[in-house]
Amino acid sequence: MSITPSITSGGDGDTKRLMAAGSWTAANANLLEPLIDAAASKTAGEPSLLIDMAGVTQFDTYGACLLKRLQQARSARNEATGITALQGRFEELFSEVQETPPGAAAREQKAGSLRSAFEFLGRATIGFGHDLFALAEMLGLLCRSVVRVMANPRAFRLTSTTYHIDRVGWQAVPIIVLITFLIGCIIAQQGFFHFRKFGADAYVVDMVGILILREIGVLLVAIMVAGRSGSSYTAELGSMKMREEIDALRTMGLDPIDVLVLPRVLALVIALPILTFIGSMAALYGGGLVANLYGGMSPDIYIARLKEAISVTHFQVGMIKAPFMALVIGIVACAQGFQVKGSAESLGRQTTNAVVKSIFLVIVLDGLFAIFFASIDM
Amino acid sequence: MSEPIIHVRDLVVGFGDRVVLDHVSVDVMGGEIFGFVGGSGSGKSVLLRTIIGLLAVRGGSIEVLGTRLDTASGSERRAIERRWGILFQQGALFSSLTALQNVQFPMREYLHISPRLMDEMAAAKLEMVGIRAVDHNKFPAELSGGMTKRVALARALALDPELVFLDEPTSGLDPIAAGDFDELIRTLQKTLGLTVFMITHDLDSLYTVCDRIGVLADGRVVAVGGISTILASPHPWVQAYFRGRRATIVQSRIANRTS
Ligand SMILES: Nc1ncnc2c1ncn2[C@@H]1O[C@H](COP(=O)(O)OP(=O)(O)O)[C@@H](O)[C@H]1O
Ligand SMILES: [Mg+2]
Numbered sequence: 001m002s003i004t005p006s007i008t009s010g011g012d013g014d015t016k017r018l019m020a021a022g023s024w025t026a027a028n029a030n031l032l033e034p035l036i037d038a039a040a041s042k043t044a045g046e047p048s049l050l051i052d053m054a055g056v057t058q059f060d061t062y063g064a065c066l067l068k069r070l071q072q073a074r075s076a077r078n079e080a081t082g083i084t085a086l087q088g089r090f091e092e093l094f095s096e097v098q099e100t101p102p103g104a105a106a107r108e109q110k111a112g113s114l115r116s117a118f119e120f121l122g123r124a125t126i127g128f129g130h131d132l133f134a135l136a137e138m139l140g141l142l143c144r145s146v147v148r149v150m151a152n153p154r155a156f157r158l159t160s161t162t163y164h165i166d167r168v169g170w171q172a173v174p175i176i177v178l179i180t181f182l183i184g185c186i187i188a189q190q191g192f193f194h195f196r197k198f199g200a201d202a203y204v205v206d207m208v209g210i211l212i213l214r215e216i217g218v219l220l221v222a223i224m225v226a227g228r229s230g231s232s233y234t235a236e237l238g239s240m241k242m243r244e245e246i247d248a249l250r251t252m253g254l255d256p257i258d259v260l261v262l263p264r265v266l267a268l269v270i271a272l273p274i275l276t277f278i279g280s281m282a283a284l285y286g287g288g289l290v291a292n293l294y295g296g297m298s299p300d301i302y303i304a305r306l307k308e309a310i311s312v313t314h315f316q317v318g319m320i321k322a323p324f325m326a327l328v329i330g331i332v333a334c335a336q337g338f339q340v341k342g343s344a345e346s347l348g349r350q351t352t353n354a355v356v357k358s359i360f361l362v363i364v365l366d367g368l369f370a371i372f373f374a375s376i377d378m
Numbered sequence: 379m380s381e382p383i384i385h386v387r388d389l390v391v392g393f394g395d396r397v398v399l400d401h402v403s404v405d406v407m408g409g410e411i412f413g414f415v416g417g418s419g420s421g422k423s424v425l426l427r428t429i430i431g432l433l434a435v436r437g438g439s440i441e442v443l444g445t446r447l448d449t450a451s452g453s454e455r456r457a458i459e460r461r462w463g464i465l466f467q468q469g470a471l472f473s474s475l476t477a478l479q480n481v482q483f484p485m486r487e488y489l490h491i492s493p494r495l496m497d498e499m500a501a502a503k504l505e506m507v508g509i510r511a512v513d514h515n516k517f518p519a520e521l522s523g524g525m526t527k528r529v530a531l532a533r534a535l536a537l538d539p540e541l542v543f544l545d546e547p548t549s550g551l552d553p554i555a556a557g558d559f560d561e562l563i564r565t566l567q568k569t570l571g572l573t574v575f576m577i578t579h580d581l582d583s584l585y586t587v588c589d590r591i592g593v594l595a596d597g598r599v600v601a602v603g604g605i606s607t608i609l610a611s612p613h614p615w616v617q618a619y620f621r622g623r624r625a626t627i628v629q630s631r632i633a634n635r636t637s
Contacts, residue, residue: 026538029499030490060538060570065502066495093569100505242473242519342519345474 003057005032007039015082016046021055024063036066040073047079054085064090064097131335131357138335142265145257160263168229169271173278175228176221180279183220184212184286192295201295205305208287213314217280219366222325225272226358230333233264234354237337238347246338265330272326273319280318313378321369325362332358382441383408383541383573384429389438391421391428398424400597401438411567411574413588417615420594422577423467426543429575430464431455443541460488463534467545469526471518477504477529478514484536503532507562524555528562535566544576548583556580560587581620581628593619 005022018039024032043049051070056063071081086094149156191204237260240246246256284306291297297305336354340347384406391399398421406412416422427433429440431447440447445458471480481500485491491499504514507528518526527547534542547563548556560583567574578584584591584605591608593601593616601611609620619625 026489029495030492033492033495061502061506061535062495062499062538065498069498089569089571096506096565096569097502100502101511341517343473343517 002027004028005035005056005063007035009042015048015050016043018043018049018051019055020051020053021057023058024056024066025058025060026062029062029066032063032066036070040070043074043079044077048082049074049079050082050084052085053083053087053090056086056090059086059090059093061093061097064094067094068097134335134339135331138261138331138338141257142261142331145255145262148258149262155258157259157263160259161266164264164267165271168225168267169274172225172228172271172275176224176275176279177282179224180217180220181282181286183216184208184283185290187211187216187283188287188290189294192290201297202305204295205287205291205297205302206309208291209284209306209310210314212280212283212287213310213318215318215366217283218276218318218321218325219362221276221279222272222322222329222362223359225268225275225326226329226333226362227355229268230329230358231351231355233330233333234337234340234351235347237261237334238340238350241338241340242342242347261330261334264334265327268326268330269323272329273322276318276322280315317369317373317378321366324369325365328361328365329358332361381408382406383443384412384575385439385441386425386429387439389425389428389440390436391424391433392436397436398597399428402594402597402599403438404592404599404602406573406575407590408573409567409571410589411563411576411587413584413591414575414577414594415579415584415591415619416594418579421597422594423545425594426464426545426575426577430462430543460537461539462541462543463537463539465527465530465534465542465544465547467549469518469530471521471526471530471533473518476515476517477509477521477525477532480518480529481532481536484533488537500532500536503535504529506566507532507535508558524551524559527551527559531562535570538570539572541573541575544574544578546577546579548578548580553582557582563587581625582632585628585632 002025003022005024005028006020008019008021010017010019022028051067053059053067067083071083074081083094188204188208191207192201195201195204195207237246240260246260249256249259288299288302288306291302292299333354336350336357340350382405384404386402386404389399389402390397402425404414404425414422414425424433428435429442429447435448443458443461445454447455447458450458471477472483475483478497478500481503482496485496485499489496501511501514505511509525509528509532513521513525518529521529527550531544531547534544544563548559551559560580563574563576564587566572576583576588578588588605590602590604592599593608593611593613595613595615600613601608601616608616611617
């Protein structure tokens with residue numbers, strides 16, 4: 001049914017004639033376009049031209065647009081173009097297409113690579129500033145919300161908070177236990193393997209105990225929670241933002257911070273220390289298991305050594321950090337969620353951002369705490 | 379009006395133990411605007427989604443553009459999909475592409491044409507549905523409800539299909555915008571020679587643009603035909619819908635306009 005389109009010059013008389021034929025349709029647009037461009041350049045210099053469309057059997061908007069392109073190319077050179085013998089409906093279609101304003105929308109211009117590199121740098125710097133501002137704003141809103149809830153405890157959303165504690169705390173226990181247990185095993189194994197060379201087996205327990213209680217336990221758990229719960233917070237709030245659910249809350253006189261953010265952040269602040277405790281215990285257990293099976297150290301000796309090596313201070317250092325890390329994760333995740341714009345792509349980007357930034361900030365915070373504890377001799 | 383473009387026979391569709399469509403038969407002729415009405419939740423969207431192959435069929439047959447879709451192979455089906463365009467109830471524009479890129483998307487997938495022609499075509503399509511050049515590079519989140527529907531229509535028409543499915547194209551628009559949209563569909567149908575399958579609640583659309591109307595109630599098609607045939611149907615839902623107070627007002631207004 002579809003016939004290859006063609007444009008041939010022909011006819012007689014003083015005006016030049018082009019005979020068009022075939023199917024001028026979307027499927028043939030790739031063949032027709034070069035023909036049109038060739039015709040436009042070949043007829044340059046002809047003051048008037050008649051295009052005979054009698055042979056055209058099929059004609060759609062693609063054909064019409066290309067015909068219009070030929071006509072425009074010629075009229076830009078002040079040359080007249082007549083079109084005849086367009087059949088019934090095709091005529092209407094062509095006049096419909098002719099009514100649309102000429103010229104395509106401008107493509108976005110690609111800047112030079114150096115310029116775009118600078119532009120990127122500038123935008124990234126400004127973006128960083130905006131991010132800090134958004135975090136500070138979220139922290140402020142959260143504090144205001146806490147004050148409001150303290151003044152009026154009935155406004156506190158207990159159900160929502162317990163629901164989120166269940167999700168980010170209780171349901172995370174199995175995976176946290178598994179991972180920290182394995183890390184505990186690995187640290188102990190590496191310790192025995194390397195310390196054995198200079199007969200320092202006994203100090204492996206010191207290393208495992210201090211490292212896990214002070215640093216690894218809380219850091220590992222915080223990073224896992226950022227990946228697991230922070231990302232879901234951002235995705236939830238972001239998709240609510242996209243569907244105007246947050247605006248709906250606001251118009252009902254409810255503050256989205258009270259309703260959505262406070263329960264989520266509070267749940268994290270409660271859950272993360274608990275998870276840290278559970279995770280640290282699992283890691284110590286893993287270390288003990290490896291000490292027994294690989295290092296040949298009986299459980300009694302392991303526990304006795306551990307008792308000597310660590311003090312409550314080490315445990316406290318780890319646990320004090322946990323709620324602050326939870327706060328950072330929660331605030332970053334919620335702030336990123338509120339920054340989601342209308343598109344699915346932006347939801348994905350903000351979710352990635354939330355995870356990357358909260359992990360980065362958790363590590364920075366850990367460094368600051370290390371300096372702090374060192375200076376107060378803890 | 380030639381042979382049927384859509385030919386549905388004894389279609390049965392359900393979810394779990396609930397049967398939504400119970401032996402539905404519909405024919406849509408070439409070159410007509412077929413309006414489809416029914417109460418909310420009566421299964422209109424389900425019928426549309428079944429015809430275009432998004433939902434599984436329990437029984438019956440569907441033939442579109444001369445091809446049995448329930449038995450068609452993958453490549454036959456894709457060939458048919460190129461020949462129809464669909465306007466979803468919510469627009470379903472790709473949120474991370476601009477209006478122009480949304481319209482170009484099917485072109486990019488199916489046609490091997492130059493970027494310049496693609497730009498020209500997408501701009502022309504958007505102009506044809508009444509989207510001005512300033513809005514061509516906006517993202518769906520920045521468009522109003524009416525504009526979203528227009529862009530979605532432009533995307534449905536991107537490949538110059540022979541058949542378009544419209545799911546409630548005028549719902550959510552103000553009466554003037556809805557009237558414009560009806561006119562647009564009429565014009566496009568005439569100039570492009572389209573066949574239109576339109577689900578609608580809009581009495582105005584039913585009276586002014588639809589050549590034939592089908593009514594879905596209780597999981598069946600209870601009346602098919604021109605507006606006068608429908609008005610003569612004794613089915614209680616049809617009576618309530620077309621003889622209700624709002625319908626009477628619309629009717630008298632249209633009578634005034636035509637006289
Ligand atoms: N994916 C689905 N799963 C279960 N039930 C559905 C699904 N889609 C639609 N339904 C049901 O089918 C019925 C018809 O829905 P629909 O066709 O969307 O109604 P409408 O006629 O308003 O477009 C409704 O009762 C709806 O609950
Ligand atoms: Mg519907």
